[in-house]
Amino acid sequence: xxxxxxxxxxxxREGEDAVINCSSSKALxxxxxxxxxxxxxxxxxxxxxxxGEQKGHEKISASFNEKKQQSSLYLTASQLSYSGTYFxxxxxxxxxxxxxxxxxxxxx
Amino acid sequence: DGGITQxxxxxxxxxxxxxxxxxxxxxxxxxxxxxxxxPGQGLRLIYYSQIVNDFQKGDIAEGYSVSREKKESxxxxxxxxxxxxxxxxxxxxxxxxxxxxVYNEQFFGPGTRLTVL
Numbered sequence: 023x024x025x026x027x028x029x030x031x032x033x034x035r036e037g038e039d040a041v042i043n044c045s046s047s048k049a050l051x052x053x054x055x056x057x058x059x060x061x062x063x064x065x066x067x068x069x070x071x072x073x074g075e076q077k078g079h080e081k082i083s084a085s086f087n088e089k090k091q092q093s094s095l096y097l098t099a100s101q102l103s104y105s106g107t108y109f110x111x112x113x114x115x116x117x118x119x120x121x122x123x124x125x126x127x128x129x130x
Numbered sequence: 131d132g133g134i135t136q137x138x139x140x141x142x143x144x145x146x147x148x149x150x151x152x153x154x155x156x157x158x159x160x161x162x163x164x165x166x167x168x169p170g171q172g173l174r175l176i177y178y179s180q181i182v183n184d185f186q187k188g189d190i191a192e193g194y195s196v197s198r199e200k201k202e203s204x205x206x207x208x209x210x211x212x213x214x215x216x217x218x219x220x221x222x223x224x225x226x227x228x229x230x231x232v233y234n235e236q237f238f239g240p241g242t243r244l245t246v247l
Contacts, residue, residue, distance in 0.1 A: 064173070116178070120173040123171075
């Protein structure tokens with residue numbers, strides 16, 4: 023039931039765009055996104071809820087396709103600070119189940 | 131400032147020894163979680179607790195034990211039964227999904243890096 027993330031890794035130059043996908047084998051009510059910088063704790067980015075409601079703290083956009091059971095995170099005009107590993111989290115029984123992560127590296 | 135703390139940051143253990151990792155939060159969250167992270171891997175759930183004096187096994191609970199005697203504290207003991215304990219351990223907390231009706235954001239501590247010598 024672990025969500026599958028793609029791609030596994032992305033390398034970008036500053037200013038380029040990236041899309042990170044998260045797919046689940048089961049119907050979803052919500053999807054979480056977190057970012058973890060190397061050696062640090064994951065930090066919450068946003069929650070996408072069924073019906074379109076979105077809770078977030080940064081200027082990063084995302085979509086949630088309920089029919090496809092998929093969420094996508096859009097990173098536009100990437101900055102060096104965007105580097106890190108991005109995890110999606112989907113609902114399990116009483117808990118979140120995190121994907122294996124997508125490693126994003128942004129170079130000058 | 132409210133937050134979640136873990137100690138120690140680095141921990142070294144000899145094979146066969148039990149060791150306890152501390153996790154404390156002052157966010158007044160009911161739910162707390164322990165995750166294990168191996169290099170290049172995602173977050174795997176060890177144990178979680180939604181309320182004081184109650185906790186459930188996660189996906190990889192074997193070789194670990196927890197207690198939840200206080201709302202603020204959720205210590206994790208890595209026992210000698212855990213055959214490969216070297217990893218990065220993360221503690222998190224959240225508003226309990228049982229009350230909010232939706233899975234709320236999790237706040238993570240800085241982590242403890244455990245190395246078995």
